[in-house]
Amino acid sequence: MCLSPERAEDALEQSDCLSPKNDYDDDDDIIIISSEDKQKRRPPKPEPRTAAREISLKFRWRTDVFKVPVLSTDRLYKAVEQLSAKLKVLPSQILLLRQDTELAVDCTASELGLGIADIIDCVVITEDKEESNSRDVITLRLQGQEKGSAQEYSLHKDAPLGSILSQYTSGLSAIAKRRVKFLFDGSKVTPSQTPSQLDMENGDVIEVWT
Known part of the structure; x- marks a missing residue:
C-alpha cells in the first residue's frame, strides 16, 4: 500500500512518539562520591568541654x-x-x-x-x-533573717569580702543565691570590697537578706 507524502510524515511522527528517546548521552560523565570523600568534606566535630562540677x-x-x-x-x-x-x-x-x-x-x-x-x-x-598580721585579721558575723543562721568568718582587713560571702551562700538554694543581698550599716556590700574600706572592726555583723 502506498502512502501519500502527508501520511508518510504523520506515520514517522507517530513512530517517534512510540519510541522513547534516550535523554542521556552515552558520553556523559558519571561522578561517584565515596564515603571517604563525604567524611573529608564534613567539618571536624568540636572537642567536648569539661563540665564544671x-x-x-x-x-x-x-x-x-x-x-x-x-x-x-x-x-x-x-x-x-x-x-x-x-x-x-x-x-x-x-x-x-x-x-x-x-x-x-x-x-x-x-x-x-x-x-x-x-x-x-x-x-x-x-x-x-606574724604578730602584726594577726592583729589585722578580724572576725565578722554574717547574720540571716532566720534564727540560727549566723556564721562567723575570719579574714584580713585588706582581703576582699568575696571569700566569706561565697562560703555563706554555698549552703543556700539556687533561688536564694540569686536574691541574696549583704548589708553593712544599711549599705550594700559587694564581694570586691574589703573590711578596711568599710571601716569594719572585729565582731561586726553583715546582714544577709534573701
Missing part, C-alpha cells in the same frame, strides 16, 4: 580536717582563700602538699587530678611580721 576537697592542718567546696574548674587559690579565713592567716602563708609534693595554687582541681578521696596537707608558714 562542685567537689569538696579535704585539707588537713595538724589534727583538723577541713572540707572546702570548690568547682572542678576553679583555681586552687580559691580554696586557699577559704582556708586562710578558717586558719586566720594570710593566703601567702599557706602551703599545700600532696604526698610531700607542693601543689600549684594557680592550677585547677581537674588539672591536678584532685578528687573527694584526696587529703591535701596544709602547712602554715610563719613570718617575721
Whole structure:
C-alpha cells in the first residue's frame, strides 16, 4: 500500500512518539562520591568541654580536717582563700602538699587530678611580721533573717569580702543565691570590697537578706 507524502510524515511522527528517546548521552560523565570523600568534606566535630562540677576537697592542718567546696574548674587559690579565713592567716602563708609534693595554687582541681578521696596537707608558714598580721585579721558575723543562721568568718582587713560571702551562700538554694543581698550599716556590700574600706572592726555583723 502506498502512502501519500502527508501520511508518510504523520506515520514517522507517530513512530517517534512510540519510541522513547534516550535523554542521556552515552558520553556523559558519571561522578561517584565515596564515603571517604563525604567524611573529608564534613567539618571536624568540636572537642567536648569539661563540665564544671562542685567537689569538696579535704585539707588537713595538724589534727583538723577541713572540707572546702570548690568547682572542678576553679583555681586552687580559691580554696586557699577559704582556708586562710578558717586558719586566720594570710593566703601567702599557706602551703599545700600532696604526698610531700607542693601543689600549684594557680592550677585547677581537674588539672591536678584532685578528687573527694584526696587529703591535701596544709602547712602554715610563719613570718617575721606574724604578730602584726594577726592583729589585722578580724572576725565578722554574717547574720540571716532566720534564727540560727549566723556564721562567723575570719579574714584580713585588706582581703576582699568575696571569700566569706561565697562560703555563706554555698549552703543556700539556687533561688536564694540569686536574691541574696549583704548589708553593712544599711549599705550594700559587694564581694570586691574589703573590711578596711568599710571601716569594719572585729565582731561586726553583715546582714544577709534573701
